[in-house]
Amino acid sequence: MDRMPKWADVILIPLFSLFLAALISALVIWAIGENPLEAVRLMVDGAFGNTRNIGYTLYYATNFIFTGLAVSVAFHARLFNIGGEGQALLGGLGIAYAMLYVPWPHWTLAILGGALASAAFGAAWAAIPAYLQARRGSHIVITTIMFNFIAAALLNYMLVNPLKAPGAMEPATLSFPEATHLPNFQTVFDPLWKAFAGPEAATIFQRSPANVTFFLALVASVAVWALIWRSRLGYEIRAFGWSQPAARYAGYNATRITVVTMLISGGLAGMMAVNQAMGDAERLVLNAAEGAGFIGIAVALMGRNHPFGVFLAALLFGALYQGGAELAFWTAIPREMIVVIQGLVILFTGALDNMVRMPLERVFGALRRPAKPGTRSAQQGPAE
């Protein structure tokens, strides 16, 4: 039963949670002897102050769109894929093989090949926990955590031994061939800008890692929207998430839905590597996922599992990431402050959802006084 209008659920609650997280973050910054308002100003400037900073923000946002979509697709089937990090690492391995061993003639083909390879590797890494959950009853949260660590060890081995660039000290692969390098925002947008503003205009997006993968992320967002709300499979995924017994009774194959959902989820997480390995580093380095797999959890919670929400939340976290780096550069506030903010966002939007929801429901209940008194709303929570 609805107690609140939909807009309150979709907009008001996330904003409220975000406000609480921001308030506590401000208190932390104040407690370590810095000015919170000044910190906000520096972060906004660091994230959006010039086109280079915007380029960094969009680069991080691209990573988070992929991992956020990955977590949210799994959430729709009420599966908690905490293994985005490991799947993204494996995606990087797929990219490395595809770029180093296939002679791509042009980047347009390379990005398609890279997307396919990374998605396939990420999906394969998610497939084992999915199968174990569906057929052997082992909890997917635990298995995906374990697979994160196994992936880290595997990548460590691959980059120290078979894939390491010969003669190099650093555990990283050879640079990918020239033909596979993706155009960055400077090569895409600067000529347009110059044509518009005149040739003497300042170069935009200079030395920023944002690249065409951003558009791939937008395509992926639309595809996920179409999958979840406009396809038969999406309907099955959502039905399965709402009530497993009902979905089973309706004749849906639980194993198939679990495995397919996790394949899509893992594939999306894996595709993060297109942005990181192909678009920016142009080789595979150690710990390439940089924690983006975990940020995907915060992004999915914040974005209410809707691709548009995920897009906005990814932008927010991209700005936090880039702004936090600038903040650490200009003040005594360490970079780890963004990890605190990230934890607070997950805490308030995810775990303490009811704390924000219950008072708001009461307010809306009071506003709609004439509604039937004395009826209880069904509690939000896992169905039994």
Next chain:
Amino acid sequence: MDIVSLLQVLDSTVRLATPLLLACLAGLFSERAGVFDIGLEGKMLAAAMVSAAVAFTSGSAWIGLLAGMGASLTLAAVHGVASITFRGNQLISGVAINFLAAGATVVWAQSWFAQGGRTPQLQGAGRFEAITLPGAEALSGIPILGPVYAELISGHTIIVYIALLAVPATWWVLFRTRFGLRLRAVGENPAAVDTAGVSVVTLRYAAVGICGLLCGIAGAYLATALQAGFTKDMTAGRGFIALAALIFAKWRPWFALYACLLFGFLQALALRPDVISAVAGFRVQVQLLDALPYILTVVILAGFVGKAIPPRAGGEPYVKER
């Protein structure tokens, strides 16, 4: 392989298994009461930082230990409020706690000591020193048994012995007391406990609180006994290895000890590649040893070697009436 290097590996097995064991028993209490806890890592990390900082400031490892337990208990309280009072998702709450601890420890340590997010080196009474058990000197002349007693059994810090004693204590509390029976019941069928007139909420808070205290000891051990100070991310996934050990042990105290010793042994071996190649005759990849606890746990979870069945009400918030 000679007895000396064998003893060295076993000795570091005990030292490395101790934080795993404490965190594993912590998780055991929480999960037996039906509250999943993937925030063991975060609680240990917070305790490590606070215990090192307070031990340095006060000059006493014991005060540091208490402060570390307090920090861990605070995070446990957050987990309790989120997952028991507000019936939130216990897994998401655990993830949030891990991030909070990972970030806040560095931010706090940096603003306190300004040494790049670490605490200063602990010296003297700021650290737990190794204890020599009585007779270790006198008996060391006896072949085999003497060195085993002197090196392996004697010569650890007090927390190692506390951790080992915590195993029978946990067993006794869980399986021989009324509190333990109720705690296990609340993890299997909270409605039945509620019907019997026992508060589900109180029991679960008690379990989460015990979990916080044990994680606090584990974290303090890392920073004030195993090492001499806090460094960024010093738990290095130990909270998750402890979680793996808990599943490996199928939520039973004595098996938790064996699982933690096994995983501690793997960690000790990873530190001594020379010993492995001497015994096995070939080089074993360190990365394989790193991954082995997780691989073994997945195999156990998959049910190929005896099925691991978690407490039935685990992960589900208890709603009194619908």
